Amino acid sequence: MAAPKTQNTAIVWFRDDLRLADNEALAAALSTGGPLLCVYILEDGTAGFRPLGGAARWWLHHSLQALGQDIAAKGGRLDLFCGEARRILPALAEAAGARIICWTRRYGGPEMAVDAALKAQFKTSGVEAKSFNGHLLHEPWDITRGDGHGFAVYTPYWRAASAAAQVGEPLPAPDRLPAAPIPRGALRTTSIEALALLPEKPDWAGGLRAAWRPGENGAQERLKAFLEGEIASYSLERNRPSADAVSRLSPHLRFGEIGPRQIFAAVRTAWDNAAQKGGVKFLAELGWREFNYHLSFYHPDAARQNIQRRFDKMPWREPAPRELSAWQRGETGYPLIDAGMRELWATGYMHNRVRMVVASFLIKHLLIDWRIGENWFWDTLCDADPANNPMNWQWVAGSGADAAPYFRIFNPVLQGEKFDAAGDYVRRWIPELAKLPNKWIHKPFAAPPALLRGAGVELGKNYPRPIVDLAEGRARALAAFEKVKG
Numbered sequence: 001m002a003a004p005k006t007q008n009t010a011i012v013w014f015r016d017d018l019r020l021a022d023n024e025a026l027a028a029a030l031s032t033g034g035p036l037l038c039v040y041i042l043e044d045g046t047a048g049f050r051p052l053g054g055a056a057r058w059w060l061h062h063s064l065q066a067l068g069q070d071i072a073a074k075g076g077r078l079d080l081f082c083g084e085a086r087r088i089l090p091a092l093a094e095a096a097g098a099r100i101i102c103w104t105r106r107y108g109g110p111e112m113a114v115d116a117a118l119k120a121q122f123k124t125s126g127v128e129a130k131s132f133n134g135h136l137l138h139e140p141w142d143i144t145r146g147d148g149h150g151f152a153v154y155t156p157y158w159r160a161a162s163a164a165a166q167v168g169e170p171l172p173a174p175d176r177l178p179a180a181p182i183p184r185g186a187l188r189t190t191s192i193e194a195l196a197l198l199p200e201k202p203d204w205a206g207g208l209r210a211a212w213r214p215g216e217n218g219a220q221e222r223l224k225a226f227l228e229g230e231i232a233s234y235s236l237e238r239n240r241p242s243a244d245a246v247s248r249l250s251p252h253l254r255f256g257e258i259g260p261r262q263i264f265a266a267v268r269t270a271w272d273n274a275a276q277k278g279g280v281k282f283l284a285e286l287g288w289r290e291f292n293y294h295l296s297f298y299h300p301d302a303a304r305q306n307i308q309r310r311f312d313k314m315p316w317r318e319p320a321p322r323e324l325s326a327w328q329r330g331e332t333g334y335p336l337i338d339a340g341m342r343e344l345w346a347t348g349y350m351h352n353r354v355r356m357v358v359a360s361f362l363i364k365h366l367l368i369d370w371r372i373g374e375n376w377f378w379d380t381l382c383d384a385d386p387a388n389n390p391m392n393w394q395w396v397a398g399s400g401a402d403a404a405p406y407f408r409i410f411n412p413v414l415q416g417e418k419f420d421a422a423g424d425y426v427r428r429w430i431p432e433l434a435k436l437p438n439k440w441i442h443k444p445f446a447a448p449p450a451l452l453r454g455a456g457v458e459l460g461k462n463y464p465r466p467i468v469d470l471a472e473g474r475a476r477a478l479a480a481f482e483k484v485k486g
């Protein structure tokens with residue numbers, strides 16, 4: 001039965017904004033003075049939505065748990081649902097007699113279509129639906145070139161975005177969250193366990209549990225530690241995977257446990273001479289995130305389609321199952337690639353420099369379609385992001401908007417020698433190679449047999465031989481690219 005619209009209940013629909021601070025949608029709902037229905041819907045199975053990968057589902061479970069606890073600590077309640085938002089929310093609003101529903105905007109094509117349809121539906125039923133920006137510094141459509149079109153190149157985009165209206169001050173978390181009663185009726189909330197987000201048989205998430213603390217408090221802790229430490233050396237050290245010089249905020253940002261406005265404000269507050277250079281570089285990296293969302297707005301199908309359509313003619317090889325699984329498992333015989341892929345599998349994260357090298361290796365040395373790699377990252381990264389993942393894969397492939405040229409082919413041995421000169425990163429993830437001297441740590445296949453024996457390395461037994469010859473792979477990739485060249 002519908003409740004009369006006298007209770008003044010406001011609905012807050014949480015999506016990729018799983019936080020209480022700097023959440024304008026939450027603040028707007030609270031400002032109505034009525035009790036709140038805080039809602040999360042796992043929209044599995046909604047037409048056109050890309051199902052979350054395994055690592056992201058693990059993250060979401062813990063993030064929702066943390067949000068639920070944070071809301072409860074302030075007197076509120078997080079209600080979970082599973083299914084189609086277009087079916088659940090109107091029924092919920094009616095049962096609760098809600099007058100207003102607020103949410104933070106999202107930017108995927110099918111997701112925006114659902115939100116637009118809901119707005120229209122609510123309008124006819126007299127419920128005010130209000131949306132806010134909390135995921136980006138600037139709406140993707142607000143930053144435009146002089147001719148009104150979107151940007152295709154990062155540098156002018158970020159220049160224009162930086163010159164645009166000042167990024168506002170973030171909002172504090174509310175003190176109290178008055179809970180509305182659970183509406184009676186046909187709609188049933190579900191439990192976090194029933195959402196079945198965690199892996200069970202096997203439980204592969206031990207490494208993820210050890211590496212991360214999902215949730216708003218974990219995000220704030222990470223930001224604080226970064227600003228007190230790594231940011232000072234960020235611009236110098238961020239390319240060295242063993243240096244721990246990066247923020248590791250990406251999964252927190254992905255699920256909106258922290259917003260970019262909060263990061264901006266905190267970096268500006270922490271600004272001092274030591275951190276300044278690092279700060280500028282760090283904010284420019286957040287600029288890449290903004291840029292990728294800007295590009296996605298104009299290319300909503302970028303996870304499936306080449307942005308530069310001439311790449312549709314690329315003669316990709318049908319991946320041999322053994323080759324693909326060697327890449328996925330970190331058994332290619334190239335230590336930097338293997339360390340990166342093992343880090344990914346163990347922790348749901350990989351350092352940015354290594355992401356570029358492993359992606360280049362798959363796309364170029366193995367000549368495998370970038371979409372296959374993008375899918376693997378989607379499934380295994382905790383920060384698997386609908387804009388950042390496809391755009392970065394297309395950047396490496398050369399098919400993106402502002403992409404690396406296709407003929408730039410990273411050599412994994414040289415990249416290792418340059419960015420992991422002492423081999424610390426490789427030794428951390430491939431202990432079988434730990435005793436190799438630095439000279440051979442990135443190319444065990446070229447080391448003298450006696451030296452390998454002395455270091456306990458048996459090629460083909462406890463560490464693989466290379467699955468592809470680098471020079472041959474490079475030549476094959478360049479020949480394939482000839483077919484695409486404009």
Ligand SMILES: Cc1cc2nc3c(=O)[nH]c(=O)nc-3n(C[C@H](O)[C@H](O)[C@H](O)COP(=O)(O)OP(=O)(O)OC[C@H]3O[C@@H](n4cnc5c(N)ncnc54)[C@H](O)[C@@H]3O)c2cc1C
Nearest residue numbers: 246247248249250285286288289352355384385388389392
């Ligand atoms: C093939 C490939 C796939 C990628 N897939 C993803 C993905 O699914 N999700 C994701 O968040 N990032 C992705 N990235 C970008 C980048 O690797 C990660 O954002 C970064 O490694 C996250 O670590 P961090 O938070 O410590 O980064 P920091 O260096 O501390 O940077 C701070 C923040 O800036 C943003 N950022 C940094 N580099 C980039 C970049 N190249 N593109 C866009 N934003 C960036 C991220 O939000 C990051 O959290 C991918 C990169 C490559 C090469």
